[in-house]
Amino acid sequence: xxxxxxxxxxxxxxxxxxxxxxxxxxILSLKINTDEGERVLLALIEKDPPILTKVVGLANSPLFGxxxxxxxxxxxxxxxxxxxxxxVALSFAMMSSVLxxxxxxxxxxxxxxxxxxxxxxxDTLARLMPKDRRPSDDEIYLAGLLHDIGFxxxxxxxxxxxxxxxxxxxxxxxxxxxxxxxxxxETSHGELGAxxxxxxxxxxxxxxxxxxxxxxxxxxAAAGQPLVTMVNVAEKLLPTFGIDEPVPVDISDDEWQSLxxxxxxxxxxxxxxxxxxxxxxAAINTA
Numbered sequence: 489x490x491x492x493x494x495x496x497x498x499x500x501x502x503x504x505x506x507x508x509x510x511x512x513x514x515i516l517s518l519k520i521n522t523d524e525g526e527r528v529l530l531a532l533i534e535k536d537p538p539i540l541t542k543v544v545g546l547a548n549s550p551l552f553g554x555x556x557x558x559x560x561x562x563x564x565x566x567x568x569x570x571x572x573x574x575x576v577a578l579s580f581a582m583m584s585s586v587l588x589x590x591x592x593x594x595x596x597x598x599x600x601x602x603x604x605x606x607x608x609x610x611d612t613l614a615r616l617m618p619k620d621r622r623p624s625d626d627e628i629y630l631a632g633l634l635h636d637i638g639f640x641x642x643x644x645x646x647x648x649x650x651x652x653x654x655x656x657x658x659x660x661x662x663x664x665x666x667x668x669x670x671x672x673x674e675t676s677h678g679e680l681g682a683x684x685x686x687x688x689x690x691x692x693x694x695x696x697x698x699x700x701x702x703x704x705x706x707x708x709a710a711a712g713q714p715l716v717t718m719v720n721v722a723e724k725l726l727p728t729f730g731i732d733e734p735v736p737v738d739i740s741d742d743e744w745q746s747l748x749x750x751x752x753x754x755x756x757x758x759x760x761x762x763x764x765x766x767x768x769x770a771a772i773n774t775a
Contacts, residue, residue: 504645508688511536512581520570529574530561538584539577543568546576546604575629579603586640586684593654594643599636602726607632609722609761616757618748623715631697631715632722638681638698642673649673666702678702717746725761
């Protein structure tokens with residue numbers, strides 16, 4: 489097991505981190521607002537069974553209200569839309585590249601559930617925001633789905649330390665992630681995720697989300713606003729859902745207003761997001 493000091497030295501050697509997956513590079517390069525781009529996207533997904541399973545499973549969620557069983561990628565594309573499919577496929581490809589086998593104490597399925605629900609909650613928030621403050625759908629889904637990828641980075645570069653960390657996190661539900669990271673890692677899953685984001689040349693807005701989604705008030709988070717605040721608020725709407733990551737649940741009026749959302753709608757939004765949780769779980773668990 490690495491000590492905190494040697495863990496930081498490991499991160500300094502970026503060769504220990506995997507390159508961005510080839511399929512992710514191809515998906516990133518696609519312009520899906522064209523028929524050819526959509527055709528190539530679907531062809532790439534059809535050749536990757538794990539991604540195909542995730543996409544079709546999501547399309548079967550009651551969240552999209554089809555009332556019938558979706559069996560093919562082309563049916564899923566008609567339900568989800570090409571942009572949502574692109575970002576789910578891209579994020580799953582990226583996350584899969586830093587999975588270790590066999591799996592350890594980190595709950596990979598729970599992490600995927602949590603990440604997808606955060607992305608969905610962000611989508612709900614975006615539709616309530618003024619158009620001039622609303623990020624693009626691509627940014628929303630990429631930020632939401634990848635925000636906790638730093639947990640996978642730790643699991644990839646130091647499996648024993650990751651196992652010890654998540655064992656402690658489960659055993660001490662009253663201790664925050666930040667407190668335990670300071671005690672055991674002298675870094676954070678945010679910093680680890682940001683290192684991977686830089687290694688993969690992700691946009692600065694996404695790197696800021698990876699690094700500061702637990703501290704949106706940090707002046708360095710400005711590069712990722714309003715995405716950073718959207719992730720932070722979404723996690724507060726989904727406390728401890730999917731993975732052991734205790735977060736505060738109180739959302740201030742200032743936070744709602746920073747997104748251009750009337751704070752009086754807070755209870756309505758919480759109910760709407762909570763209703764979506766079961767639908768997303770059902771979609772993932774049938775995938």
